[in-house]
Amino acid sequence: MTNYEIDAPPWWVQQWNDLLNSYRFKKRLERARKYAKEGNVLSIEFKGPEVLARVQGTAPEPYKLSLSIDPFSEEDWNYIVDTMAQEAIYSAQLLAGEMPHNIEKVFTANGLSLFPFTLSDIRSRCSCPDPQNPCKHIGAVYYQLGDRFSEDPFVLFQLRGRTKEQILDDLRRLRSTGTEEQEHSTSVLPTGLQEQENIQAIQNLSTALDSKPFWQYYEPLDSSLVVITPPLENRTVLDVLGTIPLASADAQAVRQYLDKVYQTVTQQAVISALNRDE
Incomplete structure (x- = not known):
């Protein structure tokens, strides 16, 4: 139609x-x-x-x-x-x-x-x-x-x-570049100075930290702290598992079907995550 x-x-x-x-x-x-x-x-x-x-x-x-x-x-x-x-x-x-x-x-x-x-x-x-x-x-x-x-x-x-x-x-290139810049911005201090600050931060945290409520968090996450992006490569778990142990013709048909299923699930998962209110 x-x-x-x-x-x-x-x-x-x-x-x-x-x-x-x-x-x-x-x-x-x-x-x-x-x-x-x-x-x-x-x-x-x-x-x-x-x-x-x-x-x-x-x-x-x-x-x-x-x-x-x-x-x-x-x-x-x-x-x-x-x-x-x-x-x-x-x-x-x-x-x-x-x-x-x-x-x-x-x-x-x-x-x-x-x-x-x-x-x-x-x-x-x-x-x-x-x-x-x-x-x-x-x-x-x-x-x-x-x-x-x-x-x-x-x-x-x-x-x-x-x-x-x-x-x-x-789009993939620009989003990848943005992620790399964020990672780079966290390591601009000279190595020795950064290590000292990290050690001091850990010591301060150890002194002040109450371990009992450590895994509890009651406030909603700021959306700007979470970046959800599609995969940079169109790879699924099927690419990791390798060849399907079936006859050649059957394996090809099954692989084509599963490829479509996994791609659809991946796309819908990203959209679902982006549309969540909480």
């Missing part, structure tokens, strides 16, 4: 579709939805941030069309990813295939908008003879892209000029 047949598609798909649904030629939109539903969109591929597609119309040969919006500059993307890296929830939700509800704040904080404001912000052309734009072929591709966004929200980022792999690699 496609997303334009569902009452409540994901919010980012709805926001994308709302742009086209604002088009005043409603009959044209109905034909576009019908084309998308009946499989007239033969292919959709990306050439960088540009979408290239083939749509079968009434002519024997399919029509060729393209669709694009203005990509962000390299500098813009550096600011965007740096803002994302400051909040672990963005990495966790995107890795789980979810678009964070406040993702637009990341872009508006940098003077940008992830979504086009109007249809005029979307450049499109089709080889069909229809002088109107968008024609039903472009509209069908537009609806199909909504399906792609539902399955993989990173497709929307690719329209703005940055692939899924680039974004996740940058």
Whole structure:
């Protein structure tokens, strides 16, 4: 079932579709939805941030069309990813295939908008003879892209000029660098002086410490003290255990299934941890 047949598609798909649904030629939109539903969109591929597609119309040969919006500059993307890296929830939700509800704040904080404001912000052309734009072929591709966004929200980022792999690699690098800087900041004292201070701190603690309530803690943890991030590498316990002792074909099928299960569990665990109130 496609997303334009569902009452409540994901919010980012709805926001994308709302742009086209604002088009005043409603009959044209109905034909576009019908084309998308009946499989007239033969292919959709990306050439960088540009979408290239083939749509079968009434002519024997399919029509060729393209669709694009203005990509962000390299500098813009550096600011965007740096803002994302400051909040672990963005990495966790995107890795789980979810678009964070406040993702637009990341872009508006940098003077940008992830979504086009109007249809005029979307450049499109089709080889069909229809002088109107968008024609039903472009509209069908537009609806199909909504399906792609539902399955993989990173497709929307690719329209703005940055692939899924680039974004996740940058997020991992920035969060890893932040962790390394925190670790480095705790060891800036000269070795001898630091050892003396550590010894003195331990002696002071030993004098003042009452061991009975040592493991008791009644106050909530400050959220700034806890940093939850997705794994830096997509490794699971299966990678540690090694080869599954089954026949080759069975082992491959079982491994693929378990890989998907472990990845899903890992992603949901991170999201669950980030969403806890306590």
